Amino acid sequence: MNSRVFHIATNTFREAVRDRVLYNLIGFALLMSAAAVLVGQVSIQIERLVVINLGLTAVSLFGIVIAIFIGIGLVSKEIDKRTLYTVLSRPVRRWEFIAGKFFGLSGTLVVNTFFMAIGVFAALAYVSHHFVSSDFGVLIALYFIVLQFIIITALALFFSSFSTPIFSAIFAFWLFVIGSFAQDLRNFSAMTHGLVRWLVTGAAYLVPNFSALNVITQVAHGEPVPLNLIVLNTIYALVYSIAVLSAAVLIFERRNLK
Amino acid sequence: MIASRRVTAIAGTLLVCSMVSAALLIQAVDDLRPAAPLQEMLYISSPKLLKRLCLGYDGLLADIYWTRAVQYFGGTHSRGGGTYKLLWPLLNITTQLDPHLIAAYEFAGTFLLAKPPEGAGDPAKAIALVQYGTQNNPNDWHLFYDLAFIYYDLKDYRNSAFAFLRGSQLPDAHPFLKIMAAQMAEHGGDLNTARMMWTATYETTHDKMIRANAAAHLRVIQVDEDLTGLEPLVEKYRARTGRFPESFTEMISAGIIRSIPLDPLRHPYRLEPGGRIVVSNPDELPFLDQGLPSGYVPRPPKLSPVD
Numbered sequence: 001m002n003s004r005v006f007h008i009a010t011n012t013f014r015e016a017v018r019d020r021v022l023y024n025l026i027g028f029a030l031l032m033s034a035a036a037v038l039v040g041q042v043s044i045q046i047e048r049l050v051v052i053n054l055g056l057t058a059v060s061l062f063g064i065v066i067a068i069f070i071g072i073g074l075v076s077k078e079i080d081k082r083t084l085y086t087v088l089s090r091p092v093r094r095w096e097f098i099a100g101k102f103f104g105l106s107g108t109l110v111v112n113t114f115f116m117a118i119g120v121f122a123a124l125a126y127v128s129h130h131f132v133s134s135d136f137g138v139l140i141a142l143y144f145i146v147l148q149f150i151i152i153t154a155l156a157l158f159f160s161s162f163s164t165p166i167f168s169a170i171f172a173f174w175l176f177v178i179g180s181f182a183q184d185l186r187n188f189s190a191m192t193h194g195l196v197r198w199l200v201t202g203a204a205y206l207v208p209n210f211s212a213l214n215v216i217t218q219v220a221h222g223e224p225v226p227l228n229l230i231v232l233n234t235i236y237a238l239v240y241s242i243a244v245l246s247a248a249v250l251i252f253e254r255r256n257l258k
Numbered sequence: 259m260i261a262s263r264r265v266t267a268i269a270g271t272l273l274v275c276s277m278v279s280a281a282l283l284i285q286a287v288d289d290l291r292p293a294a295p296l297q298e299m300l301y302i303s304s305p306k307l308l309k310r311l312c313l314g315y316d317g318l319l320a321d322i323y324w325t326r327a328v329q330y331f332g333g334t335h336s337r338g339g340g341t342y343k344l345l346w347p348l349l350n351i352t353t354q355l356d357p358h359l360i361a362a363y364e365f366a367g368t369f370l371l372a373k374p375p376e377g378a379g380d381p382a383k384a385i386a387l388v389q390y391g392t393q394n395n396p397n398d399w400h401l402f403y404d405l406a407f408i409y410y411d412l413k414d415y416r417n418s419a420f421a422f423l424r425g426s427q428l429p430d431a432h433p434f435l436k437i438m439a440a441q442m443a444e445h446g447g448d449l450n451t452a453r454m455m456w457t458a459t460y461e462t463t464h465d466k467m468i469r470a471n472a473a474a475h476l477r478v479i480q481v482d483e484d485l486t487g488l489e490p491l492v493e494k495y496r497a498r499t500g501r502f503p504e505s506f507t508e509m510i511s512a513g514i515i516r517s518i519p520l521d522p523l524r525h526p527y528r529l530e531p532g533g534r535i536v537v538s539n540p541d542e543l544p545f546l547d548q549g550l551p552s553g554y555v556p557r558p559p560k561l562s563p564v565d
Contacts, residue, residue, distance in 0.1 A: 046359065054318055180314045184310070216314075216315065216317050216318075217317030217356055217358075223358075
């Protein structure tokens, strides 16, 4: 990462912290504390399961909301405040600006996830009093959730590079929803013929496949996550994010900012 | 500054008063509205639709539905039982969302099977659900045990033995399953078999309600055995005196028994006219067929104490 990208990333991180993004950790801490205390009273035999499912779902949803709502304003806010012109008047290329924003928000989400992961493991320790080897799977699920954040950050940034914040939020959210149905889209394409089949298959591969990055239920039951799935998902998330960021750069490079 | 403080004080007071009033009002609304129609309703009954709507977070939704199923059962049970018409849909949704939630199958195997007011009394659905469990968790012997138990309860000893046998062939299966497969094939209807089955359930389950249910059935078996042992002694008294004893004290005086016999909850048995032996606290012994006092009307089921 060159120094200009690094500086933009650092400023994006600082800005997110100044915008009190990490305050969501308080809400998360309260949620996990309440879950840890209440789960033994309302759930039978599945205390660990509930803590893992609830904890990882909350980490995922909190992060997705942050990624979308911060990501959609990363470019448009700079244009509205006219700070973008100051940045671009310096020896900073437009692609460096996009890359810096991407790394800054991704870093914020990684830090946020790190603290929430501590919360999940604390609640798990409170409920079951000990850790077992299968709890390592929770870390893998958290890693996959971070991969989801990276894709969503790239998507939000992509939409932010040419659209208004409200439309960017709608587009990013719908892509998240459609991405959760990616497997169904593929199954649907198998039932169709001709041009429709090509179109549906194309759409299924075009949208991000979030269902492949969701192993929450699997790790909650202590089932192992295969190593090749970790490798393939990592490569997929990186390749997909690079593709989306490249599209964002292509649009932003040609955008008339006057 | 003073004006600002005044506004703060008024707004703060209004906030607290309004929230308290809102809580009190909602309590009054709850008292006015009947609870049952709300509880006997599922807004979304299709597991497939729910699976789509939850955007991949199906594990958490399954936990919520499982908790809801347990609370629905517990709530209905504490109000005196019923037909539990929502129990199957709730358990079905739970297991469709998370096919590996073993506790839900165990619960279904016990409480979908039990007759009202103790359960839903729907063995076909209990079998279907537990079989779905065995398909999705083919290496879990507990589910084959639950399936065998349902068939046993239906007096289908052949299928019960087969389910025990399938379970016994799994890795880590409890050795008890192999014994039960043989026992079921040879002596399906015996009281001893019943005792073995319920004891195993009592010892292997972690679910408090299932454990209490097993304990209640074990007490019934104990009563059946007690009555089987006491009835010949009453008959012996009659043969000796020409009449039925009016109380167990008379039998003690006659030297036939040493003390007043006690039921599994340590309450004394009673004698009714005609030499009929009955329990003195039938409300505490659900599932009882024999030994009920004449004219006894069952009260809401009570599954405690566990031990």
